Amino acid sequence: MTNFLQQLINGLSIGSVYALMAVGYSLVYSIMNFSNFAHGGVIMFGAYFGYFFITLYKLPFPVAFIASGLCAGILAVVIQRIAYKPLMDRKAPFLYFIISAMGVSIFLENIVVATIGPTFRTYPAIFSEIPIKIGALNIGRIDLMMFVISAICLGFLIYLIDFTKIGKAIQATAYNMKASTLMGINADRIIIIVFAVGGILAGLAGVLFGMKYTVYPQIGNITIKSFIAAVFGGLGSIKGAVIGSILLGVIETLASGYFSSQYRDLIAFALLIFILIVRPVGLMGKVTEDKA
Amino acid sequence: MDLSWYYLKGILMFAGINMIPVLGLALLTGFTGLFSFGNAAFMSIGGYTTAFMMINLGVPFIPSLLMGGIIASLGALVIGKCTLKLKGDYFCIATLGFGEALRLILDNFQYFGGARGWAGIPLKTNLTTVIVIDIIAVIIMANIVRSRHGRNMIAVREEELASQVIGINVFKTKMLSFVISAFYGGIGGGLLASYLGFLQPKMFALTKSTELIIIVIFGGLGSISGGVIGSLVLIILPELLRSFANWRLVIYGVVVVFIMIARPEGLIGGKEITFKGIYNLFKKIAKKNKKDLDTTREGGR
Amino acid sequence: MKKKALALIITGIFTLSLGLTGCGGSKKASDTVKIGWIGSLTGDQAVWGQCESNTVKMVIDDLNKNGGLLGKQVQLVPYDTRGDGTEAVNAVKRLTGQDKVIGIIGPNASGQAIPISSVLEEMKVPDIATVATNPKVTIVDGKVKPYNFRVCFIDPYQGAAAAGYAYDVLKAKNAAILYDVADDYSQGLTQFFEKTFTEKGGKIVAKEAFKTGDVDFRAPLTKIKESNPDVIFMPYFFKEVALSSKQARELGIKATLMGGDGWPSEQLISMAKDAVEGSYFVNHLDFNDPEVAGFRAKYKTAFGKDVELNGFLAYDATNMLIDAVKRANSFDPIKITAALETTNMTGITGKIIIGKDTHNPENKDAAIIKIVNGEYIFQQKYAVH
Numbered sequence: 001m002t003n004f005l006q007q008l009i010n011g012l013s014i015g016s017v018y019a020l021m022a023v024g025y026s027l028v029y030s031i032m033n034f035s036n037f038a039h040g041g042v043i044m045f046g047a048y049f050g051y052f053f054i055t056l057y058k059l060p061f062p063v064a065f066i067a068s069g070l071c072a073g074i075l076a077v078v079i080q081r082i083a084y085k086p087l088m089d090r091k092a093p094f095l096y097f098i099i100s101a102m103g104v105s106i107f108l109e110n111i112v113v114a115t116i117g118p119t120f121r122t123y124p125a126i127f128s129e130i131p132i133k134i135g136a137l138n139i140g141r142i143d144l145m146m147f148v149i150s151a152i153c154l155g156f157l158i159y160l161i162d163f164t165k166i167g168k169a170i171q172a173t174a175y176n177m178k179a180s181t182l183m184g185i186n187a188d189r190i191i192i193i194v195f196a197v198g199g200i201l202a203g204l205a206g207v208l209f210g211m212k213y214t215v216y217p218q219i220g221n222i223t224i225k226s227f228i229a230a231v232f233g234g235l236g237s238i239k240g241a242v243i244g245s246i247l248l249g250v251i252e253t254l255a256s257g258y259f260s261s262q263y264r265d266l267i268a269f270a271l272l273i274f275i276l277i278v279r280p281v282g283l284m285g286k287v288t289e290d291k292a
Numbered sequence: 293m294d295l296s297w298y299y300l301k302g303i304l305m306f307a308g309i310n311m312i313p314v315l316g317l318a319l320l321t322g323f324t325g326l327f328s329f330g331n332a333a334f335m336s337i338g339g340y341t342t343a344f345m346m347i348n349l350g351v352p353f354i355p356s357l358l359m360g361g362i363i364a365s366l367g368a369l370v371i372g373k374c375t376l377k378l379k380g381d382y383f384c385i386a387t388l389g390f391g392e393a394l395r396l397i398l399d400n401f402q403y404f405g406g407a408r409g410w411a412g413i414p415l416k417t418n419l420t421t422v423i424v425i426d427i428i429a430v431i432i433m434a435n436i437v438r439s440r441h442g443r444n445m446i447a448v449r450e451e452e453l454a455s456q457v458i459g460i461n462v463f464k465t466k467m468l469s470f471v472i473s474a475f476y477g478g479i480g481g482g483l484l485a486s487y488l489g490f491l492q493p494k495m496f497a498l499t500k501s502t503e504l505i506i507i508v509i510f511g512g513l514g515s516i517s518g519g520v521i522g523s524l525v526l527i528i529l530p531e532l533l534r535s536f537a538n539w540r541l542v543i544y545g546v547v548v549v550f551i552m553i554a555r556p557e558g559l560i561g562g563k564e565i566t567f568k569g570i571y572n573l574f575k576k577i578a579k580k581n582k583k584d585l586d587t588t589r590e591g592g593r
Numbered sequence: 594m595k596k597k598a599l600a601l602i603i604t605g606i607f608t609l610s611l612g613l614t615g616c617g618g619s620k621k622a623s624d625t626v627k628i629g630w631i632g633s634l635t636g637d638q639a640v641w642g643q644c645e646s647n648t649v650k651m652v653i654d655d656l657n658k659n660g661g662l663l664g665k666q667v668q669l670v671p672y673d674t675r676g677d678g679t680e681a682v683n684a685v686k687r688l689t690g691q692d693k694v695i696g697i698i699g700p701n702a703s704g705q706a707i708p709i710s711s712v713l714e715e716m717k718v719p720d721i722a723t724v725a726t727n728p729k730v731t732i733v734d735g736k737v738k739p740y741n742f743r744v745c746f747i748d749p750y751q752g753a754a755a756a757g758y759a760y761d762v763l764k765a766k767n768a769a770i771l772y773d774v775a776d777d778y779s780q781g782l783t784q785f786f787e788k789t790f791t792e793k794g795g796k797i798v799a800k801e802a803f804k805t806g807d808v809d810f811r812a813p814l815t816k817i818k819e820s821n822p823d824v825i826f827m828p829y830f831f832k833e834v835a836l837s838s839k840q841a842r843e844l845g846i847k848a849t850l851m852g853g854d855g856w857p858s859e860q861l862i863s864m865a866k867d868a869v870e871g872s873y874f875v876n877h878l879d880f881n882d883p884e885v886a887g888f889r890a891k892y893k894t895a896f897g898k899d900v901e902l903n904g905f906l907a908y909d910a911t912n913m914l915i916d917a918v919k920r921a922n923s924f925d926p927i928k929i930t931a932a933l934e935t936t937n938m939t940g941i942t943g944k945i946i947i948g949k950d951t952h953n954p955e956n957k958d959a960a961i962i963k964i965v966n967g968e969y970i971f972q973q974k975y976a977v978h
Contacts, residue, residue, distance in 0.1 A: 003819055006844070010811040035381050086553045094380055095327050099509055100552040102502065107545025110635065114542050118639035119898070120832050122864045131843045140843045213808040213836055214864065218637060221806060224388070231385055253812045261813035262400060262774040262802030269393040276386050277374050298690035298716070306683060396804070399775045408777035409678070411707045411729050488682055490708035494775070495678060531683060534672055541635060 002136045007257040008250065013143040015249025016150040017212070019242045020205035021226035022233070023154060024198035026241035030174040031194045034094045035227065035235075037101035038079055040220025041108030042199050046072040046206025047215045048112065051121050061126050065207055072203025073196040079104055080195045088191075105220060112217040121215040146208045153204060154242055157197070161238060170194060174236070228272045234282025244283060301419050303531050308422035309483045310507070311523035312429050316476025318508045318519035323437060324469040325449030326376075327384050330391025331477050332500035334364040336493065337394070338478025339485040340404055343413045346486075353416040357482040364478025365471045372470045376463060391501050398493035409492035417487040425483070429476065433516055436472065445469050446514070506548055512557050626665045626924050628653065628914065629688035629697040631681055631705065632723075634673035637805065641701055645723060645907040646671045647896050649698055652911040662918055670694060674705050681705035682712060689716035695924050696721070696914045701903050703727030703777050706741065713740035719930040721913055723906040724854070726751065727777055731952040742933055742952045744910040744945060745877060746959065748778065751853050752785025752828070753977045754875045754959040759824050759851055760793040762961075762975075763873070769799035769822035769848070771813055771837060773829045776805050782828035782853050789977075798822050803833075810837040811844060818846050830855040835864035842868045849873070859899035862967050869964050876960045877942040878905060879971040885941050909940030 021043055028036045049071045053064035083100045112118075131138040161167040172180040173190045181187050209219060226245065233244020248268060256264040275282060317331050338360035345356035375386040399407040436442050444465045447455040456462050485491050511522025530540050630649050633642035653669050656662060670692050672684035681700055688694045689712060697713075697720040700706050706725040710733075713720050722730055722743040731741045759765045768790055773779035787797055799820035801813030814837065817825060825841070825848050827834055834856055841850070852874035861869065878885060888908060892900040913936055918924065921932035936947040948955040961972040 003815060006815050007812060010809070010815065013811075014809050029381075033381075035384065083549050083553070092552075092556065093325075095321075095325065096552050096556055098327060098381075098384060099505070100549050102505070103545045103548030103552065105545070106502070106541055107549065110539075110541035110545060113635055113639060114539050117643070118635075120640070120860060120864070122835075122860075131845070133845075136845075138844050140840075214832060216832070218806070222808070224392070227385060228389070231382070235381070256812035257815055260802075261816070262804065263396070264807070264812065265804055266393055266396045269389040269396075272389045273374060273386065273393075276378055276382055276389075280378055280382055296690040296693075299687050302683060302686035302690070302712075306679070396775075399804070406780060407775045408727060408780055409704055409707065412733055415711055484679070488679060488708040489711050490678055492678055492704050494704070531687070534684075534687065540673075 003257070004254075006137050007253050009137060009139055009143075010257075011250035011253035012246065013140070013147065013249070014253060015246035016143075016147045017205065017209060018226050018229045018245035018249055020150045020153060020201060020208065021223055022230040022241040022245045023157065023238055024201040024205070025223070025226060026230045026233075026235060026238055027157075027194055027198045027201075029230070030236035030238075031170065031177075031191060032084070032088075032097070033236075034097040035101070036198075037098065038083070038104035038108065039198070039202055039226075040223035041105045042072050042076050042079070042202040043206040043209065043223060044112070044217060044219040045075055045108065046203030047210035047219055048116075048121075048206075049203065050207035050210055051123060051215050054124065054126075055121075065204065068207045069200040069203040072206065073199035076195045076199025076202065077192055080191065109217050109220055118217055121210075123211045123215070126211060142212050146212060149204070149208060153201060154238075157201070157238065160197070166190075166193065225268060228268055230282075231272060232275050232282055234284040237282070237284045240282055240284035247283075303528055305417065305419050305422050305487060307524050307527040308419075308426050309417070309480055309487060310504075310527055311426055311480075311520060312483070313473075313477040313480035313504055314507050314511075314523045315429055315433050315516065315519045316473035316480075317504050318511070318513075318516065319433060319436065319445070319476075320469050320473035321505065321508055322513040322515065322518070323442065323449060324445040324466060326466060326469065327380065327505070328387040328470075328473070329384055329498065329501050329505070330371075330387035330389075330394075331473060331504055332496040332498075333391040333394040334367060334474040334477030335481030335484065335500070336398060336491075336496035337364040337367050337474075338481030339491050339496070340398070340410070340481075341478070342482030343410055343485045343491055344404075346414055346416075347412070353414070353486065357479055357486075360482035361475040361478035364474045364481070368471045368474030369467070372467045376466045376470060388498065388501075391496075392498060395493045395497050405491070407493060409490055411490045413485050413489045413491065415486055415489050417483050422483065425479065429479070430516060430520065433476075437516065441465065441468060449514075506544060509548065509551060624665050625668045626662060627668045627670050627692050627694045628911075629685075629692060629694035630669060630671040630699050631674050631684045631688070631697060631709075632671075632699040632701050633676040634671070636676035638676045638702065641724075641901055641903040642673070642676075644898075644901040645699060645701060645903045648892065648900065648904040648907040649911050651892065651895055652908060652915075656915065662915060663922065663924070665924075674700055676702065676705070678704050678708045682708050685709040685712045685720070689713070689718045694718065695918065695926050696929055698907060698910045698914060699723055700725060703730050706730040706743075710738045710741050714738070717930070718926040719914075719917075719933055721910040721933070723910050724903055727781055737950055737952055740930055742913075742947065744913055744940070744942070744954060745854075745906050746957045747953060748781030749785045750957075750977060751875050751959065752782040752787075753789040754961075754975050755782070755826060755828070755851055755853060756786045756789035756795070757793065757977055758873065758875070758961050758975050759826070760790060760795050763824060763849065765795065765823035765849070767796050767798045767820075767822045768824050768826055769801070769817045769820055770797060770826045770828075771801050771803070771810065771817060772827075773805050773833065774802040776829060778853075778855065779829045783826070786826050786828065803837075805833075807833070808836055809840070811840050814841050814844055814846065817841075818844055822848050824849045824851050826851050828853045828855065831858040831861040831864070834869070835861055838865050838868040838872070854902055857902050857962065857969060862964070866967065870967070872964050873972070874962055874964075875975075876962045876969075877902070877957070879960050880962070880969045881971060882941070888941060905942050909942050909945060912940060913938065913945060 025039045046068050049068035050064055053059045053067055083104050087096050131140050169185050169190055173187055177187050229245035229248040230241045233240030252264055252268055255267045313335050320326050320328055341363045342356045342360040345351040345359050371390050375383055404410055444460050448462055448465050507522040507526045511518030630646055632645050633639050650669055653667050657666050674681040674684055701724045703725040706722045707729055719740045724745050726748045728747050731738055770783055772783040799817045801816055803810055838850055850872040854876050856874040857876055889900055916938050917929050917932035921928040934949045938945050943958050945954045958974040961975050962969050963972050
């Protein structure tokens with residue numbers, strides 16, 4: 001039983017990391033209807049920003065944390081301006097967006113390798129390494145911190161979307177961009193806001209990830225898991241992304257613990273394929289009209 | 293720059309080998325509009341099948357190669373059944389998933405060497421074989437594209453709903469395209485296996501699928517010549533520019549974004565290079581020169 | 594259309610070849626001679642590849658300052674393989690066919706070292722792999738590869754040494770293994786650790802795997818914890834070692850941790866600190882050896898970073914090549930290869946005596962290192978029985 005509970009805790013902890021990553025991705029998808037493959041790169045940059053703010057500029061953790069998020073948000077907007085906006089203006093087919101995103105992602109990963117170098121960096125210990133013990137269970141302090149911070153960020157996001165005017169505007173634009181423009185919403189500005197928010201979340205996720213694990217240029221590759229989580233929960237749905245991520249983390253960990261650990265990624269992909277066949281819109285996805 | 297023939301031969305072979313999966317992907321993505329991130333998986337199926345047939349069953353090279361293509365096509369039938377009904381984005385992620393899943397399975401499959409790879413594959417690929425197969429591949433591809441099936445694929449790419457209305461079986465068309473791209477991928481994989489004498493699952497990871505897509509885009513979606521020229525340029529050029537190794541991938545990333553923004557038609561631009569086309573181009577230039585001459589003659593009015 | 598496409602391809606290839614071969618004249622014989630290096634300058638293994646290439650450059654720069662090799666200056670030609678076997682083949686074709694190197698140092702991975710053997714045999718140029726430990730690099734189906742050499746001991750040896758030390762010296766009866774299923778080095782060490790440990794009478798109580806790139810090991814570790822082992826063997830690289838050891842301690846695992854030569858790095862200590870305190874691993878050398886310390890300091894001054902394990906082996910590999918050239922007294926790669934087969938020298942990783950039938954260093958001592966107070970303390974030399 002202890003084993004099960006411990007694995008459950010492991011799974012929840014991983015899930016909360018996926019959640020923070022998946023949400024930004026889902027947010028962009030809901031508006032632009034395409035998968036932003038560059039999201040992983042922004043997360044990675046977030047991790048590096050945090051690292052340098054803390055070690056080089058010696059900023060206190062909360063300041064560095066928020067600053068990294070903001071810088072990542074700015075980066076996301078810059079990417080949108082350069083790589084996606086020209087395509088949007090030209091009403092290019094969505095295929096082009098994905099390709100462009102892919103190009104950005106390759107660029108981001110390798111510019112770091114080429115300039116700063118691929119050495120792993122570690123965050124100095126911010127939180128104590130001693131785990132909290134509850135009976136025979138061990139809960140890392142960082143995990144608890146991550147869970148709490150993720151929850152706060154997500155809570156804030158949900159508040160933003162559901163209860164503010166801007167949130168309503170975002171929802172409207174996601175539903176039908178043309179119609180919302182007719183209603184007086186500046187679609188361009190909404191897009192910038194969405195990318196900024198998605199970027200900030202990515203940056204924060206990056207810092208947390210870097211703290212818990214390490215900082216290296218290939219962090220972007222982990223985000224494939226968050227893509228799977230977002231699809232699982234339903235592309236375009238924030239709550240879906242969160243639920244999908246937690247579930248993915250738990251299922252992955254339990255399967256890995258009880259079945260076989262080397263097939264962990266395979267299980268994640270199997271889950272993806274299963275969902276795509278059985279219920280492609282995901283757990284909480286909206287059924288959208290056919291793109292004719 | 294003085295190039296040794298040995299080295300050049302190696303690069304040409306390598307470009308020629310990669311050209312085949314690229315052509316397959318060009319059909320799938322360029323002509324049918326399906327964006328696959330997992331075609332390297334078909335290469336790996338073909339590669340391992342070819343190796344298995346040659347080493348374990350003692351079958352000669354060409355039949356083994358063909359078998360590789362066939363098994364890869366069968367794989368496509370299965371994968372396609374699951375994924376082709378999905379919309380664009382989802383199809384991308386699904387193929388990505390399948391590609392990575394297959395690689396993971398191979399990593400764990402110790403009989404084929406697992407992650408440590410399979411060494412000792414007989415080396416049967418040489419420049420002549422590659423060129424001959426390339427030529428056959430292009431001819432077949434050209435015929436497919438010109439045929440009714442090819443036109444159906446283009447129709448599906450342009451307007452899926454409308455194609456369905458006029459009676460095209462969209463699913464079957466997509467499946468045909470998918471299977472053919474897999475066959476080409478399998479042949480490419482088999483050639484690669486016999487060129488290196490060694491196979492490792494990580495040769496066919498997401499990076500490889502991404503590379504294939506980049507070449508197709510660069511060459512130009514919807515163009516066979518694009519696929520050919522794209523392969524030649526994007527494989528030969530980095531070889532020659534080896535000194536910039538560190539920045540190679542950075543440049544790739546920038547180039548891809550740039551192409552999407554500035555010239556999404558890629559290098560060739562959706563058209564095909566034909567001799568007639570070149571002839572017409574010359575005629576156009578000649579006509580322009582003649583017109584200039586005429587106006588200057590009449591000039592000074 | 595078909596005929597035209599055909600014509601197009603043929604013309605295309607011809608034009609290309611003409612264009613490329615047509616330009617430039619031939620190179621005159623100069624007073625430089627070239628040595629090649631291949632490895633990962635980009636990709637996952639870039640940390641190690643870059644270290645190696647820096648080291649080789651350093652050794653050659655020194656050589657040139659002191660008069661060069663047999664009177665000629667040496668030029669290093671390094672190529673990036675991106676950690677990919679296909680790239681390695683292309684790079685070696687260029688080094689041998691185009692650059693006409695007299696020998697190649699590297700790569701650091703068997704996945705690249707194995708496919709290049711056919712090119713080496715065709716062009717008759719020798720290669721000394723640095724940390725490629727798969728037995729198949731030098732021997733396939735019982736036959737030695739005439740142009741492949743290596744300067745490190747092989748997986749069977751390392752895995753067996755770790756198992757032997759665990760059983761004989763640490764008196765461990767139960768062992769668990771956590772390994773990387775996507776890495777040939779890790780799989781190799783695991784295979785031979787298991788074999789030797791069980792042969793000696795020990796029991797493997799858990800064998801769990803992860804995949805390169807994973808950062809969270811708590812699922813397999815929880816399973817390992819349940820099996821209650823005396824030691825846990827972690828044969829992979831320091832980044833994953835740091836993460837997995839930290840997570841293991843977080844989960845309350847108290848067993849002794851053991852590893853192979855993928856462990857040692859300044860980064861391991863800075864990343865894992867207390868988690869790896871009291872752990873053991875098999876290494877090629879004693880870090881506190883004065884000659885070694887001299888090299889480490891020099892590297893740090895020159896490049897501002899700490900040197901990785903690959904650096905030491907690259908250092909020895911380069912010197913091994915230089916030694917062979919001097920003994921052959923020639924720049925003919927075939928003569929150099931023959932000289933390599935009789936190598937008998939001492940490098941900073943110990944004695945290097947190349948076996949003629951294996952092209953591996955024979956009976957190379959394994960050094961067992963223990964991490965005490967954040968320092969690498971040499972315990973003893975251990976030979977596999």
